Amino acid sequence: MAARMCGIAGLIAAPDAPAPEPATLAALERALAHRGPDGSGHTAVGRVALVQTRLAIIDLAGGNQPLFAGSAALVGNGEIYNYRELRRDMPQTVFATQSDNEVPLHLWLRDGIDYTRTLRGMYALAIHERAGRTVTLSRDPFGIKPLYIAQTAAGLAFASEPQALLAAGIVPRALRPAARDELLQMQFTTGAETIFPGIRRVLPGETLLCGEGRVLEHRRLPAVPEGPPEEIDAATALARLDAALTESVDLHQRSDVPYGMFLSGGIDSTALLTLMARLNSTPVLAFTAGFDAPGAADERAAAATVAKALGAHHETLEVTEAMVWRHLPEIVACMDDPAADYAIIPTWFLARRARQDVKVVLSGEGGDEMFAGYGRYRSASRPWWRGGRVMRARGTFDRLDVLRARPVEWRDGIAAAEAQATAGGRTRLAAAQATDIADWLPHDLLLKLDRCLMAHAVEGRTPFLDPGVAAAAFRLPDALKVRGETGKWLLRQWLAANCPAARPFARKQGFTVPIGAWIAGVGDRLGKLVAAQPGVAEIADPARVAALFRHAAGRRAEFAAWHLLFYALWHRAHIEGLAPTGDVFETLAAK
Numbered sequence: 001m002a003a004r005m006c007g008i009a010g011l012i013a014a015p016d017a018p019a020p021e022p023a024t025l026a027a028l029e030r031a032l033a034h035r036g037p038d039g040s041g042h043t044a045v046g047r048v049a050l051v052q053t054r055l056a057i058i059d060l061a062g063g064n065q066p067l068f069a070g071s072a073a074l075v076g077n078g079e080i081y082n083y084r085e086l087r088r089d090m091p092q093t094v095f096a097t098q099s100d101n102e103v104p105l106h107l108w109l110r111d112g113i114d115y116t117r118t119l120r121g122m123y124a125l126a127i128h129e130r131a132g133r134t135v136t137l138s139r140d141p142f143g144i145k146p147l148y149i150a151q152t153a154a155g156l157a158f159a160s161e162p163q164a165l166l167a168a169g170i171v172p173r174a175l176r177p178a179a180r181d182e183l184l185q186m187q188f189t190t191g192a193e194t195i196f197p198g199i200r201r202v203l204p205g206e207t208l209l210c211g212e213g214r215v216l217e218h219r220r221l222p223a224v225p226e227g228p229p230e231e232i233d234a235a236t237a238l239a240r241l242d243a244a245l246t247e248s249v250d251l252h253q254r255s256d257v258p259y260g261m262f263l264s265g266g267i268d269s270t271a272l273l274t275l276m277a278r279l280n281s282t283p284v285l286a287f288t289a290g291f292d293a294p295g296a297a298d299e300r301a302a303a304a305t306v307a308k309a310l311g312a313h314h315e316t317l318e319v320t321e322a323m324v325w326r327h328l329p330e331i332v333a334c335m336d337d338p339a340a341d342y343a344i345i346p347t348w349f350l351a352r353r354a355r356q357d358v359k360v361v362l363s364g365e366g367g368d369e370m371f372a373g374y375g376r377y378r379s380a381s382r383p384w385w386r387g388g389r390v391m392r393a394r395g396t397f398d399r400l401d402v403l404r405a406r407p408v409e410w411r412d413g414i415a416a417a418e419a420q421a422t423a424g425g426r427t428r429l430a431a432a433q434a435t436d437i438a439d440w441l442p443h444d445l446l447l448k449l450d451r452c453l454m455a456h457a458v459e460g461r462t463p464f465l466d467p468g469v470a471a472a473a474f475r476l477p478d479a480l481k482v483r484g485e486t487g488k489w490l491l492r493q494w495l496a497a498n499c500p501a502a503r504p505f506a507r508k509q510g511f512t513v514p515i516g517a518w519i520a521g522v523g524d525r526l527g528k529l530v531a532a533q534p535g536v537a538e539i540a541d542p543a544r545v546a547a548l549f550r551h552a553a554g555r556r557a558e559f560a561a562w563h564l565l566f567y568a569l570w571h572r573a574h575i576e577g578l579a580p581t582g583d584v585f586e587t588l589a590a591k
Helices: 022-031 083-088 102-118 162-167 177-186 234-252 267-279 300-309 321-333 344-354 367-371 375-381 412-421 428-438 440-454 467-473 489-498 515-521 523-532 542-550 555-574 584-589
Strands: 004-013 039-045 048-056 067-069 072-080 121-129 134-139 148-152 155-159 199-201 206-211 214-220 259-262 285-291 313-319 360-362 459-461
Touching (some): 004 121, 022 039, 022 162, 039 072, 048 072, 048 121, 067 102, 072 102, 083 102, 102 121, 102 134, 102 206, 148 162, 155 162, 155 214, 162 555, 177 412, 177 555, 234 489, 267 489, 285 300, 300 313, 313 344, 321 515, 367 428, 515 523, 515 542, 523 542, 555 584
Parallel strands (some): 360 459
Antiparallel strands (some): 004 155, 067 072, 148 155, 148 199
């Protein structure tokens, strides 16, 4: 299997525009080189050009792209996990390589725009059909792998990251205020439109047929099944879940390079390690991050307990305040599609550490969304007269009197996702999960995982985000997801039977990064620097920003200060186009 984490890009010129310029293609390739340091490839035919940068994972010698079959060429980013099964289902097809990505190319030749329906994996694909002069763009249903498009007068451009479209000069550096307000209030942005005017996301599960320099047609596959809760008892559900999780983790471990996993000590990553230990004959390599701040939630002890019980080789990393201030500008700079999730900090450092030993890590993203783990789901599932509350009803800056103008439409995008999530007879609980799977998951958690790992050329795999797991888990009755104040009930039951050392029903300390304490410790100095940044000065009162940073110990003030710090660094990198010039203080002080 020639699998890869890569960067892809391309240009589809309009009929009255010149063919793609080699200089533009070279700029796209340079901007995506960090995603694929092991090689690159391109093809240009007429008014269409495709670019790919390669991170080799499997079939290291034979996986170069573009891949060709008939009159079509493909560049791809990701993994097709069921490629062997799909190849067996096409006995008459002659394959030229062992590449997993060659399978969707032949499926496209057979099925056209509906070719993704049988794919099981994480992917962003571009297929150029030379005779018809069309390009088909596709993204996996959960949005694990990113893909963006930009429509201009010259035609349609696409890339794995918005920063590549900016760096190549295809789209000017500008800001969409509505998305900025979403970012400040919720820490992520929603829907197809990005924070950059003119750049939109190919949505999770979307396939676009493009030609003549524009989108001609589109399809979309759902991430999770629709319909009301199914009727199933706990014993049957547990047996089915065990089979689905085992199959998914087994598929996600296919690799010709060393792999490991991120272990937090929580339910999701512990379940993954339990399955990996079951399926591997040698100890699994597990990585855990902790913090040096007094009173900070530190998961290293809990992770060490389960690692020892499961015979894993456990590597720990301490993230210090000095490390964060030194590297925060480059951490934020990798988040070109911004998500102000402070978990980018340990994720970036873990990826840097993991790259010393592995090129692939498995991670527990999606467990809370798939099995109903968040407390906000339990609140959203109750009617208002029993204390129920709409998710994200309050924004980070509500009642803080820091911004010059109160954001008023910041919730429109998530409200649209909430309305759509209620379709098909779903319960309140399932609708809350579906809302997060539509926006929070791809535009915060998975975006964070992709950018922070690809910054170090590490591939991240998410076994909970698999069609088989979704079929086994999403339409479970509410009572098998939540019991009282305990979420992920069925997954905890499974873990209690398979790894008792995890104590899955014990009260857990929530994951936190001590960013508030760190900000408060340097608040006077840092607040003045943040307040003076052009991106912040145009939206917030400098004196109030400085005061916020001096008193960033409270939870709401902590989040607000962090969001402004993130936004100041992000704006500097991606709107002003300035590279980091040192640590956070040196970068913010630079002119």
